[in-house]
Amino acid sequence: MAALEPLEQFLQRPRGVVIGGTERPAASGQWFEVQNPATGGHLATVADSGRADVDAAVGAARAALGPWSAEDVRLQAGPDRVDRSVVRGK
Numbered sequence: 601m602a603a604l605e606p607l608e609q610f611l612q613r614p615r616g617v618v619i620g621g622t623e624r625p626a627a628s629g630q631w632f633e634v635q636n637p638a639t640g641g642h643l644a645t646v647a648d649s650g651r652a653d654v655d656a657a658v659g660a661a662r663a664a665l666g667p668w669s670a671e672d673v674r675l676q677a678g679p680d681r682v683d684r685s686v687v688r689g690k
Contacts, residue, residue: 614645617653620660627652 604610614631616623625631626647636643647653 611644614647616647617649617657619653619657620664626650627656 614625616625618624624647626649628648628650630648631645632648633642634644634646635641
């Protein structure tokens with residue numbers, strides 16, 4: 601797994617929509633500015649997603665569901681499932 605970059609660095613370039621594991625611009629090609637609520641200054645530029653992006657995301661999710669749902673339940677949980685005792689520090 602690749603290391604995450606610092607948030608400030610991550611937000612320096614326009615952020616697209618992530619569909620099927622790939623980041624890309626919105627289908628409309630439009631972007632919008634996000635303001636930092638604490639300062640009122642520029643925080644990020646993000647893709648202005650619309651219906652076509654939602655349709656593409658739903659299609660990608662449906663395509664992934666078939667292979668994923670056929671996997672063993674223990675594999676479905678994957679690394680996202682965390683042992684609660686570890687989180688609690690016990």
